[in-house]
Amino acid sequence: MDFNKSNNFIKKYLDVIVALLVILIVFMIIIPLPPTLLDILLAFNITFSLIILLLTMFTTDVLEFSSFPTILLVTTLFRLGLNISSTRLILSKGEAGRIINAFGNFVVGGNYVVGFILFIIIVVIQFVVITNGAGRVAEVSARFTLDAMPGKQMSIDADLNAGIITEQEAKLRRKKLQQEADFYGAMDGASKFVKGDAIAGIVITIINLIGGIIIGMLFLNLPALESLKRFALLTVGDGLVSQIPALLISTASGIIVTRTTSETSLGKELSTQFTSYPKVLAIASFIMFLMAWIPNLPAPAFLIMSAATGFSAYLLSKEKENNVLESEIPNVEADTQTNKEPENVLHLLNVEPLEIEIGYGLIPLADVTSGGDLLDRIAGVRRQCAVELGIIVQPIRIRDNLQLATNEYRIKIKGTIVGKGEILCNHFLAIDVTGDGIPIDGIKTVEPAFGLPAVWIPDSKKEEAELMGITVIDPTTVLVTHLSEIIKRHSHELLGRQEVKMLIDNIKENYPAVVEELIPNILSIGEVQKVLQNLLKEQVSIRDLVTILETLADNAVMTKDLELLTEYVRIALSRTICRNLINEEGVIRVLTIDTNIENLIAKNIHKSIHGSYPAIDPNITTKIYQSIQENIQINQFNNDIPVILVSPNIRAAFRKMIEMVFPQIQVLSMNEIPTDAQIETLGMVTAE
Secondary structure, eight states: OOHHHHHHHHHHHHHHHHHHHHHHHHHHSSOOHHHHHHHHHHHHHHHHHHHHHHHHHHHSSSGGGHHHHHHHHHHHHHHHHHHHHHHHHHHSSSSHHHHHHHHHHHTTTTTTHHHHHHHHHHIIIIIIIIIIIHHHHHHHHHHHHHHHHHHHHHHHHHHHHHSSSSSHHHHHHHHHHHHHHHHHHHHHHHHHHHHHHHHHHHHHHHHHHHHHHHHHHHOOOHHHHHHHHHHHHHHHHHHHHHHHHHHHHHHHHHHHHHHHOOSSEEEHHHHHHHOOOOOHHHHHHHHHHHHHTTTOOHHHHHHHHHHHHHEEEEEEEEHHHHHHHHHHOOOOOHHHHHHHHHOGGGGOOOOOOOEEOOOGGGGHHHHHHOOOOHHHHHHHHHHHHHHHHHOOOOOOEEEOOOOOTTEEEEETTTTTTEEEEOOTTTTEEESSSSSOOOOOOOOEEOOOTTTOOOEEEEEEGGHHHHTTEEEEEEEEHHHHHHHHHHHHHHHHHHOOOOHHHHHHHHHHHHHHHHHHHTTTTTTOOOHHHHHHHHHHHHTOOOOOOOHHHHHHHTTTTOOHHHHHHHHHHHHHTTTHHHHBBOOOEEEEEEEEOOOOHHHHHTEEEEEEETTEOOOOOHHHHHHHHHHHHHHHHOOOOOGGEEEEEEEEETHHHHHHHHHOOOOOOOEEEEEEEESSEEEEEEEEEEOO
């Protein structure tokens, strides 16, 4: 239990502990260390360097050891601190602990000239070979990674638009891509630390030797030869103790930058690749056998290597044959066991927010190799929805369905069909916009998005139809337009809590104050979602989310009635709401409502969990519907969008009453008309 407490304490304050250790390394350069403590730190340095080397061999992705550049800097600083501490002991006391002394005796072996040569060789290997190579690889990798980033970003966006990956997966891929670029860039700079460490090691070694000899002769009264022998041993030992960990670290840096992303450790990867071709080992065995008969070459050594490689080739070839036989023989027991196991059906429970099913004949529209641009056009629809409605449409799945007719398609929201149609790939759709009919022979149909009469005409008659002023569109545009209209009509269904969270997080980056004031102290994300859905039901764009949130923050402290809060937001968005309803002269054409009807509705408003609605006589409601229909038919509205102007207190209830029959009508209150707009009344809705 005590161990667990200690472990939890270390994990909790690990960042503080690491910061203190780095500060202690700096103090170690200044404060003298006793020989015993120096021995412990030198042993730790060797152990830690070995662990780093082994970690680079077992990692399968450079990002699994993304802290390596920082560790490289810290270990270099730590080694320099140990070098300075050992130098202080060597020059002041003529000793530097048991580890340095042991390394000096073991390597020098009584001949300090040999020790110096070995030390210089190690430094040259580290400085000239490993460090230079690792630095060059890191530099090239960083350059190539940065150059490839735009292409990889485009690939991620293409997969996202095609529905192959989710928005979250795309974020993770982009984050990983950025981390890889940062890692190789950091490694390019960190490799310079190792170079500087090697140079510092040489300088410190020369200082130790020359300074030690002088101090031994002048202060310790040692003969010149005895002083040279003692300080040469300590200097070589100190150099080796510091340079061996440095060699391990520089080797680790070389390994980590030269390895590409792999699914296995370095040992397994080498084992798999070196044993994949037994014939290579057999050829090497034969060549070694021939070299054994060359005069003056040691025949036993080459014969041993020939026998070893030949035997390995034999074993690997037998193993390969057995694997082929096992793959050809069906594993009945495994198949039986597999059949006994329950099938994992969890993936069948997933419901796509929005998907398109297409028949076999429409597959070329989505096939890029066949010139189909459906995927790019759908990506454009998602961008259009973001600009016009301010919503995030999740990736739209496209699936082929053999149960559909050849040229049929269906659009589903959360697994339910909300739209369908039929299009011909090698034809164009001529739409009868004026209602005068299309004087061109073709296949009569109905345009799926708006229900207009239309005719499918062959490619050869397209130019003729355009010269006659007839609207002609291609098959992909027909489907994409239908999809766009469905998204607009059902946008409130597509706006879930997760999408609202993404919108709010995006706003929070630049406007944190308004978000922190409103959520979650005043309203929850779910309540904000309901207000946004209320706006989208009436085709009001929520792109100006800052204004929406500020209005909610101002008024939600007084009321939690979401319908009333929606009305407050509509007033704040008055210009956005009326943008398409006002003509170039600044006039908005509207229908007004009879005062008696307004009073009747105001007195009979009932509240429910689904909002306000007027409980009035059905006969009166029917007469109101008839009056609205008559006024729409005889009047011309701006942009063909009918508008009814009512009092603010009944707007929500009146809209609720007519939305099932007249979903295209905009119901505005006087508070939602901009002050600089002029109102032109075209008629009045009555119950007579």
